[in-house]
Amino acid sequence: MGSITFNHVFKQYKGESRPAVNDFHLSIEEGEFLVLVGPSGCGKSTTLRMLAGLEEISGGELYIDDKFVNYVSPKDRDIAMVFQNYALYPNLSVYENIALGLKLRKTPKYEIELRVNRVAKILEISHLLDRKPSQLSGGQKQRVALGRAIAREPQVFLMDEPLSNLDAKLRAQTRAEIIKLQSDLKRTTVYVTHDQVEAMTMGTRIVVMKDGVIQQVAPPKRLYDEPANLFVAGFIGSPQMNFVEGSVTREEGRYYFNNKRMKLLLPSAYDGLFDRMNRAVRNVVLGVRPEHVLLKTPEPDDDEKGFVTSAVQMTEVTGADSYVYVTVGESKIIARTDPGTAYRNEDKPAIGFNMSKLHFFDENTGISLADGGDEE
Numbered sequence: 001m002g003s004i005t006f007n008h009v010f011k012q013y014k015g016e017s018r019p020a021v022n023d024f025h026l027s028i029e030e031g032e033f034l035v036l037v038g039p040s041g042c043g044k045s046t047t048l049r050m051l052a053g054l055e056e057i058s059g060g061e062l063y064i065d066d067k068f069v070n071y072v073s074p075k076d077r078d079i080a081m082v083f084q085n086y087a088l089y090p091n092l093s094v095y096e097n098i099a100l101g102l103k104l105r106k107t108p109k110y111e112i113e114l115r116v117n118r119v120a121k122i123l124e125i126s127h128l129l130d131r132k133p134s135q136l137s138g139g140q141k142q143r144v145a146l147g148r149a150i151a152r153e154p155q156v157f158l159m160d161e162p163l164s165n166l167d168a169k170l171r172a173q174t175r176a177e178i179i180k181l182q183s184d185l186k187r188t189t190v191y192v193t194h195d196q197v198e199a200m201t202m203g204t205r206i207v208v209m210k211d212g213v214i215q216q217v218a219p220p221k222r223l224y225d226e227p228a229n230l231f232v233a234g235f236i237g238s239p240q241m242n243f244v245e246g247s248v249t250r251e252e253g254r255y256y257f258n259n260k261r262m263k264l265l266l267p268s269a270y271d272g273l274f275d276r277m278n279r280a281v282r283n284v285v286l287g288v289r290p291e292h293v294l295l296k297t298p299e300p301d302d303d304e305k306g307f308v309t310s311a312v313q314m315t316e317v318t319g320a321d322s323y324v325y326v327t328v329g330e331s332k333i334i335a336r337t338d339p340g341t342a343y344r345n346e347d348k349p350a351i352g353f354n355m356s357k358l359h360f361f362d363e364n365t366g367i368s369l370a371d372g373g374d375e376e
Helices: 044-052 094-104 109-123 138-151 168-185 196-202 220-225 230-235 268-275
Strands: 004-011 021-028 033-037 059-064 079-082 156-160 188-193 205-210 213-218 242-251 254-258 263-265 281-288 293-296 311-317 322-328 331-337 350-353 359-362
Touching (some): 079 138, 205 230, 230 281, 230 359, 293 331
Parallel strands (some): 033 205, 079 156, 156 188
């Protein structure tokens, strides 16, 4: 149990010119870990709150296990929500905070004790049951909030940026714990975050949103390898994908990418993308991930090999990797390199691309020229 269906759902706030959530249409399978990700104000938390029953739906239909729930109160939806700010009662002990939802449902006392102790053991907080929230660290508070949700044994878990208040180390640790918990409990989970690293490491599928609209729905790897548009390509990945503006022309049966500083002969594998456009000149944005940018010592025949001269602006060493920021004319490009290869500011290495890993987007619409995209 725990499937969810959004059937063209809208949310329009009074006085706003555009919907906060616009035509949200998606099915979530039982036991799935779905992540909603996007920048602040994109509508992801509003979507979650509509699912929880905390926001009214302006249009469309929402189903949980094929039951129409637009007008069902939150307490009758068999869901549990974990908030960013923990939402613990300061005057109650950890035990009482975890047990509160069960008490309100008039669960027998012996069963409350059984569930609370079981959840505390799973989350390794049994030794904290007598403490008050003020005596807990941020990570411990978040475990208590998770414990309160788990003890309810709902069909669906909703999590609204639950790790935002934790430091980096604790966030990574708690992230791993949530993934394991969801795998063990096999409950449908809808998780909201603005952190694309969280999204990529946690979700079985990811929904990328912008301005209240779904941009793409796909598993993490497909989202990274086959972004549907410029927004997804730029939002997913750290550092983000590089973008170079230019045009694609056909000369003697072959396609070339051109701008003022480069002319690249494209492999024949891309012919189908541009044949369909049926135009002599195609204005595009070329996208390439930092790990697919190549830097090397300049050689006389670089032009024939698809390399051009660049200028190093700065280098960022992260330990295992080094990111070199270069310019080619007006284009700014980031290359991921071996930290053992040192580049200094103003060095002028030759730059090229792994030609089998290029992405092309329509200059006007931002939509990927490749086949595919969403997977629902």
